[in-house]
Amino acid sequence: MKKLIFTLSLFAIVQLSFATEGMWIPSLLNAIEDDMHAYGLQISADEIYSINHSSLKDAIVHFGGGCTAEVISSQGLLLTNHHCGFGQIQQHSSVENDYLKNGFWAATKNDELSNPGLTATFIVRMDDVTSRIIGALNGLTGAARSAKLKEVEKELVAEFTKDTKHDAYVRPFNYGNSYFIIVTKTYKDVRLVGAPPSAIGKFGGDTDNWMWPRHTGDFSMFRIYADANNEPAEFSKDNVPYAAPAHLKVSMDGVKEGDFTMVFGFPGRTEQFLTPKEVEYVVNEANPMRIHFRETSLGIIDQAMRSSDKTRIQYAAKQSSISNAYKKWIGQNAGLIELNAIKQKFELERSLEGLSSVHKKDEYYNAIMDMRKLDDEIHDYKMARDVFIEYYYYGPEILAFAHSFNDLINNFAKIQSEGKLDEKVASLKAASEAYFKDLDADTEKKLFSEMTPLFFKYMPEKFIDAEFKALNSKSKGNMAKLTTMIYGKSAFTSQAMLNTLLAKPSQKAFAKLAKDPAFRIASGLVNGYAEKVRPTYNELNGQIEQVMSVYVRGLMETFPNKTYWYDANSTLRLTYGKAEGSSPNDGMQYNFFTTGKGILQKHRTGNPDYDLPPTMAAILEKGIYGPYADEDGELHVCFTGSNHTTGGNSGSPALNAKGELIGLNFDRSWESTMSDILFDADRCRNIMVDIRYVLWVVDVYCQAGHLVKEMTLVKGQGQEKPETEKLEIAH
Numbered sequence: 057m058k059k060l061i062f063t064l065s066l067f068a069i070v071q072l073s074f075a076t077e078g079m080w081i082p083s084l085l086n087a088i089e090d091d092m093h094a095y096g097l098q099i100s101a102d103e104i105y106s107i108n109h110s111s112l113k114d115a116i117v118h119f120g121g122g123c124t125a126e127v128i129s130s131q132g133l134l135l136t137n138h139h140c141g142f143g144q145i146q147q148h149s150s151v152e153n154d155y156l157k158n159g160f161w162a163a164t165k166n167d168e169l170s171n172p173g174l175t176a177t178f179i180v181r182m183d184d185v186t187s188r189i190i191g192a193l194n195g196l197t198g199a200a201r202s203a204k205l206k207e208v209e210k211e212l213v214a215e216f217t218k219d220t221k222h223d224a225y226v227r228p229f230n231y232g233n234s235y236f237i238i239v240t241k242t243y244k245d246v247r248l249v250g251a252p253p254s255a256i257g258k259f260g261g262d263t264d265n266w267m268w269p270r271h272t273g274d275f276s277m278f279r280i281y282a283d284a285n286n287e288p289a290e291f292s293k294d295n296v297p298y299a300a301p302a303h304l305k306v307s308m309d310g311v312k313e314g315d316f317t318m319v320f321g322f323p324g325r326t327e328q329f330l331t332p333k334e335v336e337y338v339v340n341e342a343n344p345m346r347i348h349f350r351e352t353s354l355g356i357i358d359q360a361m362r363s364s365d366k367t368r369i370q371y372a373a374k375q376s377s378i379s380n381a382y383k384k385w386i387g388q389n390a391g392l393i394e395l396n397a398i399k400q401k402f403e404l405e406r407s408l409e410g411l412s413s414v415h416k417k418d419e420y421y422n423a424i425m426d427m428r429k430l431d432d433e434i435h436d437y438k439m440a441r442d443v444f445i446e447y448y449y450y451g452p453e454i455l456a457f458a459h460s461f462n463d464l465i466n467n468f469a470k471i472q473s474e475g476k477l478d479e480k481v482a483s484l485k486a487a488s489e490a491y492f493k494d495l496d497a498d499t500e501k502k503l504f505s506e507m508t509p510l511f512f513k514y515m516p517e518k519f520i521d522a523e524f525k526a527l528n529s530k531s532k533g534n535m536a537k538l539t540t541m542i543y544g545k546s547a548f549t550s551q552a553m554l555n556t557l558l559a560k561p562s563q564k565a566f567a568k569l570a571k572d573p574a575f576r577i578a579s580g581l582v583n584g585y586a587e588k589v590r591p592t593y594n595e596l597n598g599q600i601e602q603v604m605s606v607y608v609r610g611l612m613e614t615f616p617n618k619t620y621w622y623d624a625n626s627t628l629r630l631t632y633g634k635a636e637g638s639s640p641n642d643g644m645q646y647n648f649f650t651t652g653k654g655i656l657q658k659h660r661t662g663n664p665d666y667d668l669p670p671t672m673a674a675i676l677e678k679g680i681y682g683p684y685a686d687e688d689g690e691l692h693v694c695f696t697g698s699n700h701t702t703g704g705n706s707g708s709p710a711l712n713a714k715g716e717l718i719g720l721n722f723d724r725s726w727e728s729t730m731s732d733i734l735f736d737a738d739r740c741r742n743i744m745v746d747i748r749y750v751l752w753v754v755d756v757y758c759q760a761g762h763l764v765k766e767m768t769l770v771k772g773q774g775q776e777k778p779e780t781e782k783l784e785i786a787h
């Protein structure tokens with residue numbers, strides 16, 4: 057298949073490319089089915105997505121709302137990334153049962169571990185309801201438009217879920233140029249089945265994250281449980297493994313260079329239509345600010361994690377999420393600068409502006425002018441929001457924790473009279489337990505003292521709460537003093553004190569907390585944000601969405617030869633490409649796969665990120681690969697492809713031309729991280745772990761072959777039985 061891809065400048069060279077930019081809506085695959093067949097797909101669009109019979113989509117799960125997982129056995133066994141299950145693995149870990157370090161494998165179903173709050177959502181169907189919505193909104197603006205939209209959405213949800221236990225929601229696509237209703241079924245009892253040691257699941261750590269060549273066994277396994285009717289139910293020991301109507305077949309054929317590949321999952325967010333000013337903001341302001349915040353917190357957390365097993369376990373999940381985005385933003389900025397993204401975007405906009413005048417398309421011309429104005433107007437609010445997120449959600453934890461008591465501090469009498477006191481108190485007790493379990497007091501104080509100056513540096517002054525400002529000036533930049541002023545006096549540093557309060561909750565005791573210094577800072581931040589930032593931000597953002605819908609329509613109409621796709625918005629998408637390497641930088645040629653040999657090579661460097669669990673090196677050294685070796689005799693570990701993916705595609709199945717599982721998507725190369733904003737066919741590669749390596753780790757290294765027996769393994773046209781009992785592994 058050859059697509060004509062315009063580079064972003066209208067007058068630049070038209071490029072012939074095998075690019076596979078795009079994240080396709082599965083219910084609309086018929087439109088690109090021929091392209092996909094030309095590219096190598098051997099099954100029909102209907103076998104990928106159908107509402108009339110079982111199709112691949114029935115095995116794809118939105119895992120915990122943020123990642124993807126897939127059903128790989130008829131008993132509801134789920135495969136996802138290690139980094140997607142990391143929070144759960146961490147929660148079950150302790151110094152005595154260190155599942156992060158040693159891995160965990162449930163010997164029987166009774167040993168599988170429950171995870172309150174974790175969900176597995178299937179897509180029942182997704183339907184285009186654009187005409188229903190646009191028709192109803194015709195001529196309406198502002199509040200009347202929003203109210204009408206809500207009303208129609210409600211009607212549609214009622215209609216599509218009638219006489220079922222399904223949920224549904226309506227999502228705008230392409231800045232409201234299209235709308236889809238998405239009908240879902242969510243299972244709420246999802247148990248941890250197994251995870252390899254982090255030295256496999258996170259092999260390469262921060263050194264290798266977002267990098268190729270890669271050797272990470274980034275997978276973990278869960279299982280969906282259902283009630284006696286196979287329907288969703290809250291956790292109960294009476295629940296039974298979900299009898300899956302569809303599960304993926306696992307291919308033992310391996311992957312050859314140039315093979316068709318597709319990735320089916322829930323990409324989170326892409327922003328291909330950002331205006332030049334918005335890209336400028338990301339590259340020159342937002343990313344440098346965020347990187348500064350995270351560099352600071354990682355400096356503190358990484359050191360604390362090295363100091364004891366306890367802090368390593370406490371901060372493992374927090375560290376991962378902070379460092380993942382941190383490294384991505386560094387790569388994203390480098391990629392956007394390398395591609396001259398700001399200039400490209402300005403050129404495209406100027407072309408649109410010029411052609412709008414020539415074609416007398418005032419609508420598009422006005423949209424450009426409006427966007428320029430709106431981008432300026434929203435600038436400070438956007439910065440305030442981005443700084444608030446970095447400081448409040450990824451900074452010192454005492455603030456959000458203290459603020460979780462807000463409701464009882466301010467509305468005690470009302471909550472009590474409504475009979476909701478016990479429920480509220482119970483949830484605070486649980487929150488408090490979880491908070492102190494994973495908190496190291498010294499690390500927390502260091503985070504406060506080193507991140508607070510960044511807050512004052514980056515938050516536009518007009519949005520800073522007066523009391524916090526006064527406290528900060530009182531300490532005259534002496535952060536040690538300010539930290540002592542807060543942490544020395546706050547009740548939110550003492551679990552014992554809070555336990556006493558929660559054991560006998562009284563209005564008086566809660567009222568006293570209103571004066572707590574940590575609570576006061578948190579309230580100042582939250583209220584300041586809610587009053588001074590959010591309303592204007594939302595208002596301007598609403599206007600931007602509307603103007604952008606015209607701006608984007610303008611681009612599509614003016615440059616019709618470009619391939620258009622809808623930005624990712626956490627809905628189910630299919631992306632396809634080929635197994636292929638890349639040459640992202642001058643003089644560099646990346647192979648498309650890695651092998652066990654590379655694990656050993658990295659291990660020999662002595663970098664602790666390449667530590668291996670016991671006996672792994674010896675087993676790899678001996679080449680005990682069993683049926684999981686490639687026909688070249690090697691154990692293939694990871695491979696790259698030209699599938700357009702983003703965050704949220706973590707855990708997505710990589711499928712071959714027949715729709716069989718060949719790998720598990722988990723990352724992109726560093727040179728690809730700008731693809732959320734600007735995709736580049738030559739550089740962008742997604743990274744997948746080879747399914748045969750997953751099976752090898754489960755079956756051979758971790759000796760949990762009973763799970764492999766649950767799966768349907770296929771080779772060529774036939775079924776394949778794993779025969780690994782014969783493999784002698786001395787651990």
Ligand code: ASP
Pocket residue numbers: 380701702703704705706722723724
């Ligand atoms: N590893 C990535 C993530 O965690 C997945 C991606 O963005 O490609 O977000």
